[in-house]
Amino acid sequence: MSEERYNKGLAQLEAMGGESVQAMLNQLEDMSSDLTGMTVAFAYGDVLSRPGLDLRSRQLATVAALTALGTAPVQLRAHIDMALAVGCTRDEIREVIIQMAVYAGFPAALNGMAAAKEVFRGRDEGEMG
Structure with missing residues (x-):
């Protein structure tokens, strides 16, 4: 390397x-x-x-892939946090996770939503504390 x-x-x-x-x-x-x-x-x-995709698009794609994969909760939480840091909205993150219910199933989408909720809560508590 x-x-x-x-x-x-x-x-x-x-x-x-x-x-x-x-x-x-x-x-x-x-x-x-x-x-x-x-x-x-x-x-x-x-x-x-x-080049070719902006960071927002890359992060939404990554959140979708990790949600669909369903086996990388640590990485999913990290990339949800990074998606927010590059300007993705909470609603966009929720929507991409919901869309994964179609392609990866409801358990994957529900777990993805739980990860998003955890990241959102952590950020909210960080803003208050």
Whole structure:
């Protein structure tokens, strides 16, 4: 992995913001610095930083995919937080999760909505505290 790809990915992550980004990196780093480097360089440096889609569109697509996948609740919460950080509205996030009921089933959509509720509540409590 090149340092250039990693730095490009890290810059992309920073642009996406979200309260859970640094926590996600710290958690990964504690387990495997190699996996952290690969994730940052490939996912964010090579893919999410490509031209063609804005960050809002990429994050809505990611929320949809993680909702449909149904096996990545930590990543789903992180990407819901990042979607909000790049300007997606709560209503847009709810709608993309509801749409996944058609393609991934109601359990996946219900779990996705529970993740969204958790992120929204955390942000609301953070604003109050």
